[in-house]
Amino acid sequence: MIRIGIIGCGGIANGKHLPSLATVENAEIVAFCDIIEERASKAREDYGSDAANVYTDYRELLNDENIEVVHVCTPNISHAEISIAAMEAGKHVMCEKPMAKTSIEAKAMIETMKKTGRKLTIGYQNRFRKDSQHLHMLCREGELGEIYNAKAHAIRRRAVPTWGVFLDEEAQGGGPLIDIGTHALDLTLWMMDNYKPKYVVGSAYHKLSQTENAANAWGPWNSNEFNVEDSAFGFVTMENGATIYLEASWALNSLEIGEAKTTLHGTKGGADMRDGLRINGEEHGLLFNKNVELETGGVDFYDGAGVNPADIEASQWIDCILNDTEPVVKPEEALVVTQILEAIYKSSQTGAPVYLNKVEEAETVLQTI
Incomplete structure (x- = not known):
């Protein structure tokens, strides 16, 4: 015990x-x-x-x-x-x-x-979802080939958490990027098995946070307390040339919504979680799209024995x-997620790319002084 x-x-x-x-x-x-x-x-x-x-x-x-x-x-x-x-x-x-x-x-x-x-x-419990586990298996078996481009999705249209310290930058370090963007990025890096970012460009926005009496899943937020971003976007270039686009929002004028999802583009095929788990590719000179059935029900009033990913x-x-x-979930992998999120915030503040390898070199130099 x-x-x-x-x-x-x-x-x-x-x-x-x-x-x-x-x-x-x-x-x-x-x-x-x-x-x-x-x-x-x-x-x-x-x-x-x-x-x-x-x-x-x-x-x-x-x-x-x-x-x-x-x-x-x-x-x-x-x-x-x-x-x-x-x-x-x-x-x-x-x-x-x-x-x-x-x-x-x-x-x-x-x-x-x-x-x-x-x-x-x-x-990072989203790794344990059925679609995540199946897609990860396909990636490890090489079904998609070399994954050279990906998108990490964490978009809410109007779902700003209004309780606790979610809106407090000092306590949380940021808003939707560090809250839900972190899940989407973790999934994407895990699928790609690539934890070597080279540089990051990003923007964090405060465009809707000051809206009074806003429509919101948990009721209007207090604009005076909303001091984190309402949306953020980042572009990551990896050391091997692969690229990742990360999008995260709590409030965004968009009909394309979805959290903790990834889209992958590989040399042999692609995959996305936009509408269930979908695999696409080319076979015998023809293109194919495959929707993966993750439930094993087939019986009235029963969809199969589902298990909570958190369990x-x-x-x-x-x-x-x-x-x-x-x-x-290895801590070394989670560290890279944090490094990329931090770099997006820094790039947004400075208006310049953040080179992660230069940061590492600078820290090494400081340690030897």
């Missing part, structure tokens, strides 16, 4: 981590921490035993030597701080996406992982601890 502590008992903990861990036979949630004690107590009531502890300071939770794993479900600004402290306290860490607010923090997390020998993974994520994470194997 793996004993787990949850740090941050807000929306993402209750919406994903807690219910998913509850489905894992070898997982027991023994500690709940939140700066608002009532939230931690409510989480214990719903997912813990009477013997589970409640904390308002994560440091006290980390002092409990019985806890083997920590899930970090706090605002982005504290991901690195808490994850590093947890690994130094001997805990394995599942950190919610994005890995960190900055790439420097993300690198520090990896350094701590290597130093302590603890396991670290990031919450699969939780199960494989606990299994990798029990069996001492690597998690599906």
Whole structure:
């Protein structure tokens, strides 16, 4: 039985981590921490035993030597701080996406992982969807050939989260780009198996954020509190010449919407997630389009035994601890996602491309001084 502590008992903990861990036979949630004690107590009531502890300071939770794993479900600004402290306290860490607010923090997390020998993974549960798993298998088997161009989609027409700290740049590091764009980019890089970006050009916009009484999925936002971008777009050139276009928005005048989706263009074929999973290519001198049937139902009132991707994520994470194997989401991969997102923001601010290899060289020089 793996004993787990949850740090941050807000929306993402209750919406994903807690219910998913509850489905894992070898997982027991023994500690709940939140700066608002009532939230931690409510989480214990719903997912813990009477013997589970409640904390308002994560440091006290980390002092409990019985806890083997920590899930970090706090605002982005504290991901690195808490994850590093947890690994130094001997805990394995599942950190919610994005890995960190900055790439420097993300690198520090990896350094701590290597130093302590603890396991670290990031919450990119969209990798565990049926369409993602199938497409990833096709990519690994070479069905698409060399993937030299891709698009990462994270477009909402009007769905700005109005609760918590989503609109606070200081706490989150950004808006839709770092919130949902991170999922689309992670999927795309994973499919391409390419984690060597060369340079990035990007723009982040504040065009609709000041709209009063705006139409929105969760009701009008407060324009005075909306200090992150409402949309952002980036173009990434990889070291091998491959290119990626990333689009992310919470508010955009567009009828083409979709989150955590990717479009891939390869030398043997292409794929997209626009309308289910579609594969296209050429065969025997003719073009073909194939819609992949991901459900195995075929029976009235039954569409097949679907499994929640978050449940699969939780199960494989606990299994990798029990069996001492690597998690599906490797922190080195999540670091590249953070580097690219950070570069898009920087490019938008400076109006110039950001060369990631030059950044790496500069840091190496500084370390030797």
